[in-house]
Amino acid sequence: MTATPIPHLAGSGWIVARDPRLRVGAALAFALITVGLDHPGSTAAALGLALGLALAAGLKTRDLARRLLALEGFMLILVLTLPFTTPGASWFELGSLSASTAGRDLALMILLKANAVVLALMALVGTLEPVALGQALGRLGVPDKLTHLLLMTIRQIHLIHAEFVRLRQAMRARAFVPRTDRHTWRAYGWLMGMLLVRSLARAERLMDAMRCRGFRGRLYRLDTPHWQPGDTLAALGLMTLLGALAWLDHGLGLPGV
Amino acid sequence: MTTPLIELQRVRFDYHDRTVLRELDFRLAPGDRVALIGSNGAGKTTLLHLLVGLKRPSAGRILAFGCERASERDFHQVRARVGLLFQDSDDQLFCPTVLEDVAFGPLNLGRSPEQARADALETLDHLGLADFAERITYRLSAGEKRLVALATVLAMRPEVLLLDEPTNGLDEATAERLIAHLDGMEQAMILVSHDWPFLARLATRAVRLVEGRLVDAILHSHAHAHRHSHPHPHSADELTGPHTSLEHRHPH
Incomplete structure (x- = not known):
């Protein structure tokens, strides 16, 4: 009952010290600009920038690799299928299948963009404590209900996880060993059902306790914003870099380049 | 006779x-400390x-602070003046940090963030929990959670405190602090408690x-109101009443 079940990306350095609002905003701006890029050269530059951010955020290579691996599995399917499914000039033939150069370029762009955005998200937002993220969203004007939902979910995930661990321990204490048989599946079914019922009951008790303390649908925040000069500096720096990225992309599209 | 609070x-x-x-x-008068057993x-x-x-009751009336209370709106005022400590502190604590959780109630009552923070810190300090303010609520031990929930x-x-098994799961030192x-x-x-020494003290x-239904019970204090066990025969009818010694709850 000591650790949160949400794995937390440990970061360090100047990015982690920045205001959560800046980090959320920067991640959003980076994602929007990157998705809009048209040329492999500028997209590769965006990937380089994202990699730089990840390094600056002090992310461990192992953490990075593990999370990127989840993405690459999905990307692999894309890279394997897109050249064959996109119409265009032939790149190579494989039996009766024909791979197009357009499909190849498209797959490459998607691969670069997805990795760049995910890397930037990990560096900027992934290193935020979930609660800090919720509060930052609230302060950026995301509706109260949505931020409450996020904060409550984070709280409940922990409780549901703790409940799950307790129930599973109780099962193991009575010599339950998962096998591939009817008994196991039924036991797991009951475990999940019980988990849902208990979580609902707990949510109701939590709501009761909140009502007892005068809750009427509105959460008030205690924290005070602490935007620092360094945040302004970082915002300007990031804006310059993102502007350069867009400019580079535009320049690559000009005739004669 | 004084007007009852509730x-x-x-x-x-x-x-x-x-x-x-x-x-x-049932009537609760000012200054009453009623042990509710069963x-x-x-x-x-x-x-x-x-x-x-x-x-909500299926029948009957609930009066609090001189008014009949029936609707949710009526009870908003009641909840601001009656504090309920839940049986399971995990149900009560939901904010990330202790300070935010303690300030939640005062903020709901319309106090300013500065005032709420001051109230929360003062309450924590009063309970000897001053160092807990920035702790994460779900990483507290059971005893700490109970004290923070009380805070x-x-x-x-x-003006009125309703305590649902407050000493449940507390070690002796923490229970003593609470008492x-x-x-x-x-x-x-x-x-509400099954902890007779706790009830006898308060x-x-x-x-x-x-x-x-509620019937009056007698809460009598034994000369040996302590918690170690030693042979102490009780007759069966004696055991139906509240008792300050715990022996009859353990086999010995």
């Missing part, structure tokens, strides 16, 4: 076609929840919930 008149409560409380009358499932927690409007209730400066703190308070209280009178 009064229940012929209250009935049904739960899934089982009558939990029937024709129940067997498991007798409806003690239900009774506390009725008092703050978390459950969340006290920060609203309630000492509660003993120093002047608020009226309803104490309660001014006792009521027992039997078959949906």
Whole structure:
């Protein structure tokens, strides 16, 4: 009952010290600009920038690799299928299948963009404590209900996880060993059902306790914003870099380049 | 006779076609510290929840601070003045940090963030939890959670305290701290507990919930109100009353 079940990306350095609002905003701006890029050269530059951010955020290579691996599995399917499914000039033939150069370029762009955005998200937002993220969203004007939902979910995930661990321990204490048989599946079914019922009951008790303390649908925040000069500096720096990225992309599209 | 803070008149409560409380009358006067005892499932927690409007009676009237209370709106005022400590502190604590959780009630009462923060810190300090302010609530131990939950209730400066098994799961030192703190308070209280030494130390009178009704009970203090076990024969009828010695709860 000591650790949160949400794995937390440990970061360090100047990015982690920045205001959560800046980090959320920067991640959003980076994602929007990157998705809009048209040329492999500028997209590769965006990937380089994202990699730089990840390094600056002090992310461990192992953490990075593990999370990127989840993405690459999905990307692999894309890279394997897109050249064959996109119409265009032939790149190579494989039996009766024909791979197009357009499909190849498209797959490459998607691969670069997805990795760049995910890397930037990990560096900027992934290193935020979930609660800090919720509060930052609230302060950026995301509706109260949505931020409450996020904060409550984070709280409940922990409780549901703790409940799950307790129930599973109780099962193991009575010599339950998962096998591939009817008994196991039924036991797991009951475990999940019980988990849902208990979580609902707990949510109701939590709501009761909140009502007892005068809750009427509105959460008030205690924290005070602490935007620092360094945040302004970082915002300007990031804006310059993102502007350069867009400019580079535009320049690559000009005739004669 | 002083006007009661809270009064229940012929209250009935049904739960899934089982009558939990029937024709129940109860008065809580200022300064009263009532021990509410009864067997498991007798409806003690239900009774506390009725008092703050978390459950509504099937019949009967609830009066608090001189007015009849029936609607959710009526109970908003009641909840601001009556603090309920839940049986399971995990149900009560939901904010990330202790300070935010303790300040939650004061903020709901309309106090400014600065005032709420000051109230929260003062309450924590008063309970000897000053170092806990920035701790993460779900990483607290069971005893710490209970004390912090008490702080969340006290920060609203309630006039009445409803405590649902407050010493449950606390070690002796922590329980002692809790008792000492509660003993120093002047608020009226309803104490639900099976912990006889705790009740004997605090309660001014006792009521027992039997078959949906309240009957007066006697809370007598033994000369040997301590917690180690030694042979101490009790007759069967003696055991039906509240007792300050714990021996009969353990085999010996």
